[in-house]
Amino acid sequence: MSDTSWPGYERIPGLVMQGYTALLTEALRQLPEPPTHVFVQAGVGGLAAAVAGHFSVLLGDNNRPFFTVVDPSRAACLFESARTWHRVKVAHGQPTVMAMLECYEPSLVAWRILSRAADAFMIVDDEEAVGIMNRLANPRDGDPAIVAGESGGVGWQGC
Known part of the structure; x- marks a missing residue:
């Protein structure tokens, strides 16, 4: 099943998103207190919308974290939708290494939520995604290694 x-x-798709x-x-x-900022990678936006919406409902609009949606630059349908404030289908171009996020049109349900609940939208280039993946796998200062692919680690770019 898909969240598209x-x-x-x-x-x-709405039920899939509820499952997230x-x-x-x-x-x-597992956290001592709710986060102040959240960065979530997005393809069609299902996971990002579920996270943003859930925090809004759970903590209220005044107490929820600042929420940023992270799109691959080569498939930035949510970023472009945010620029125009309506769902935008972007043209297929060069593939991205963030293959699980390579989506060209936002989910209708996800866009309804993100257009109201997201605070910011950003893009990440392929080279940055590879760098993030390598940085997570080879941490400094005693931090644990995190094994993540380009799609899974891209949310860390904002951190």
């Missing part, structure tokens, strides 16, 4: 939605096909909130419940259980 379009007019007339919204129920199943289990990740947040677990993360919040």
